[in-house]
Amino acid sequence: MNSLPSAWLRPTVGAAAAALLLTGAGFGVHAAVEAGRSDIASAPAAAVAAAPVQTVGVPDFSQITQRYGPAVVNISVTGMRQVANDGDEADDDAAVPQDPMQEFFRRFGRGGMPGAQAQVPVRGQGSGFIVSPDGLILTNAHVVSGAKEVTVKLTDRREFHAKVLGSDKTTDIAVLKIDARNLPTVVLGKPADLKVGEWVLAIGSPFGFENSVTAGVVSAKGRSLPDDGAVPFIQTDVAVNPGNSGGPLFNNRGEVVGINSQIYSRSGGYQGLSFAIPVDVAQRVQRQIVATGHASHAMLGVTVQEINQTLADSFKLAKPEGALVANVQPGSPAAKAGLQSGDVIVAIDGKPVVASGDLPAVVSMAEPGNKVTLDVRRDGKSLSLPVTLGDANKLARAEAERNAAQPDKAAAKGRLGLALRPLAPQERQAIGASQGLLIEGSAGAAAAAGLQAGDVLLAINGRSVGSIEQVREAVAKADKQSVALLVQRGAEKRYVPIRIG
Numbered sequence: 391m392n393s394l395p396s397a398w399l400r401p402t403v404g405a406a407a408a409a410l411l412l413t414g415a416g417f418g419v420h421a422a423v424e425a426g427r428s429d430i431a432s433a434p435a436a437a438v439a440a441a442p443v444q445t446v447g448v449p450d451f452s453q454i455t456q457r458y459g460p461a462v463v464n465i466s467v468t469g470m471r472q473v474a475n476d477g478d479e480a481d482d483d484a485a486v487p488q489d490p491m492q493e494f495f496r497r498f499g500r501g502g503m504p505g506a507q508a509q510v511p512v513r514g515q516g517s518g519f520i521v522s523p524d525g526l527i528l529t530n531a532h533v534v535s536g537a538k539e540v541t542v543k544l545t546d547r548r549e550f551h552a553k554v555l556g557s558d559k560t561t562d563i564a565v566l567k568i569d570a571r572n573l574p575t576v577v578l579g580k581p582a583d584l585k586v587g588e589w590v591l592a593i594g595s596p597f598g599f600e601n602s603v604t605a606g607v608v609s610a611k612g613r614s615l616p617d618d619g620a621v622p623f624i625q626t627d628v629a630v631n632p633g634n635s636g637g638p639l640f641n642n643r644g645e646v647v648g649i650n651s652q653i654y655s656r657s658g659g660y661q662g663l664s665f666a667i668p669v670d671v672a673q674r675v676q677r678q679i680v681a682t683g684h685a686s687h688a689m690l691g692v693t694v695q696e697i698n699q700t701l702a703d704s705f706k707l708a709k710p711e712g713a714l715v716a717n718v719q720p721g722s723p724a725a726k727a728g729l730q731s732g733d734v735i736v737a738i739d740g741k742p743v744v745a746s747g748d749l750p751a752v753v754s755m756a757e758p759g760n761k762v763t764l765d766v767r768r769d770g771k772s773l774s775l776p777v778t779l780g781d782a783n784k785l786a787r788a789e790a791e792r793n794a795a796q797p798d799k800a801a802a803k804g805r806l807g808l809a810l811r812p813l814a815p816q817e818r819q820a821i822g823a824s825q826g827l828l829i830e831g832s833a834g835a836a837a838a839a840g841l842q843a844g845d846v847l848l849a850i851n852g853r854s855v856g857s858i859e860q861v862r863e864a865v866a867k868a869d870k871q872s873v874a875l876l877v878q879r880g881a882e883k884r885y886v887p888i889r890i891g
Contacts, residue, residue: 614747691722
């Protein structure tokens with residue numbers, strides 16, 4: 391199916407102005423002469439260059455909706471999910487969070503910070519879109535998370551039981567399959583061609599209202615969100631609400647350029663900040679899932695942070711660009727390549743790294759085992775470091791095995807009186823923290839100090855902690871009989887002194 395022609399853009403100015411825009415400001419005199427405006431030919435170049443930008447009308451969204459709306463589906467799921475014992479379960483995409491922790495970059499239909507966990511039956515709704523006539527469908531992984539049964543409903547009201555071919559939590563992409571033929575499909579576009587300010591259109595099922603259409607503009611590209619560094623999100627101001635999850639984001643030619651996935655909200659509903667996964671990221675995951683049933687991602691093994699002007703001056707950079715290496719994981723590909731804390735990565739395989747989020751977005755799209763070259767600034771000098779990327783999935787499995795083999799909770803509880811576990815990515819995202827440990831139980835001095843299940847331990851004596859081993863080290867290095875724990879409860883943080891002697 392062909393995409394809609396660009397003629398759906400309706401100019402609202404005359405032909406001369408249109409010629410000026412299409413040829414560019416640098417050729418304004420030539421354009422004006424060809425348009426019959428010879429009086430401008432002798433005008434100063436600066437005056438011509440300052441000519442106002444052409445304005446255009448709104449794309450004909452009704453044509454896009456009519457042609458591609460039938461390829462957008464409503465997804466209903468039933469299954470079991472982990473929820474907090476306090477009943478704060480966010481059991482479907484229409485749920486509105488009450489806990490302040492759930493309000494920060496919440497995924498539609500996902501709970502925020504759990505305390506003690508319990509399994510409860512849930513129902514949920516989301517959106518998706520058909521990418522092949524034989525029933526291949528793309529949606530968000532969190533839409534079908536924990537689902538035992540998935541039902542896909544088309545605009546002609548036919549319903550199909552769907553099989554989840556696979557899902558990838560790293561990119562939040564899932565691939566479904568329904569048993570059908572000759573289905574309507576969307577046309578996939580190129581997110582790289584999107585421009586900030588360009589019109590875009592979303593179709594989905596907000597709050598269960600099927601095939602709802604909303605429109606807006608691209609607000610920014612390449613956004614890196616907390617704990618979602620693998621995805622260079624497209625930010626828009628399209629009205630996206632719970633239930634839109636997994637639905638398509640169209641450009642003004644009717645091509646799908648993204649999958650609506652997240653919102654920034656303090657209310658649980660749309661507040662002007664919506665985020666979509668670029669469709670080329672989804673296509674890569676789709677190909678892997680169809681071929682193998684799962685997706686693989688490369689890893690470098692570093693923690694990076696943004697560079698401001700002060701840091702740029704400190705590290706002798708010409709401008710505040712690049713990814714500052716804050717930590718290098720021992721034994722990782724980065725460590726083997728000689729990367730060090732304090733290095734500034736300014737390019738990967740010749741592609742500039744302007745913001746810190748540019749690096750993980752490129753790495754995650756590579757295949758494990760790929761060789762890349764990092765351009766690095768160290769002590770004011772330029773270095774080129776070849777790196778063979780590792781497998782993020784293998785690393786995660788190895789870490790899980792180590793955690794399972796160690797009596798972490800009991801060991802941590804020994805001196806602090808706390809049962810702890812590392813935060814899951816969605817939990818860190820829910821509270822806006824880069825790391826921390828969930829308190830699952832307290833006893834002794836910790837309980838007496840008021841700490842309870844559901845609180846989050848962020849730091850000990852001013853040192854951030856994200857693993858049980860870091861907690862052990864911080865407690866062991868304490869030179870007094872007490873430690874100060876930085877704890878977050880809800881939206882508030884406070885230091886709590888605990889005696890360990």
